[in-house]
Amino acid sequence: MTGLVQMAGSLFPDGVGVGLVTIGAAPPLWPGEARAVAEAVAHRQAEFAAGRAAARLALLAAGLPEAAIPAGEDRAPLWPEGVVGSITHGEDCALAVAAPQALVQGLGLDVEPDAPLPDDILSEICDGAECAWIAGQVEPLRWARLIFVAKEAAFKCQYPLSRAIFGFDAMHVTVDAESGGLIARFTREIPPFAAGSALEGRFVRTAGLILAGFSRTGA
Structure with a gap:
């Protein structure tokens, strides 16, 4: 698990804190948080609790105080004033990143199994140019999964500013397979x-997972 935290941290600038908590092993939620999942099934409640606990670890790792992180009307996390962050859930754990807004203006993190993307949804995720690029790679659908993860992370990074919901076709992802660089x-x-x-972002493959992270430094 320590290695996964380090790999996630490598996707972001220095000063961005990372937290990880195993799903099912999180402490109780803080006041104001539980209402977001009050009617959810047990696994979703455990997933949510792990995400919030990971977020508090990320705050501490960034030198920031712990705080409640309720969900807004749009279900996005409500970070403390002056703080930006992102939460993602894997099959077994939740990961989060956080940083002062003075350091970065936006963060986006996403994780998925390092497995082929189902080919029946490929056209929903990848545009023509992306499909042409993955076709030239070994195991094309694994690279399609990376594009999916990258678009999810980039969406999280921009959302606090745009507050807009849009489809995968609104972003085109370019991958530098050698350096691990991403442009959305x-x-x-x-x-x-x-x-x-x-x-701009980065990706890494580790422990059977694909992680993608984006940070926005401009105003």
């Missing part, structure tokens, strides 16, 4: 992001 470019205007605006 808006294919159309999503205010305040102009068409062609780009977010």
Whole structure:
């Protein structure tokens, strides 16, 4: 688990804190948090609790005080004032990143099993150029899974500013397989992001997982 925290941290600038908690092993939720999953099934409640506990560990790792992190009306985490962060859930654990807004303006983290993307949803996730690129790779559908993870992470990174919900076709992802670099470019205007605006990120494959992380440093 320590290695996974280090791998996640390698995706972000220095000063971004990372936390990890095993699903089912989280302490009780803080006041104001439980209402978001009050009617959810037990596994979802355990997943949510692990995510919030991981977020508090990320706050501490970034040199910030622990705090309650309730969910907003849109179900997105409500981070403390002056703080940005992101939470993601794997099959067995929750990971979170957090940082002062003075360091970065946005963070996005996502994790998925390092397994082929189901080919029946490929056209929903990847555009023509992305499909052409993965076709030239060994195990194309594993690379399609990476594009899915990258778009999920990039969406989380931009969402606190745009508050917009959009489909996978609104972003085009370019992958540098050798360096682990990612660029997610808006294919159309999503205010305040102009068409062609780009977010930069990184990915890593480790322990049977794919992790992608994006950070936004501009205002």
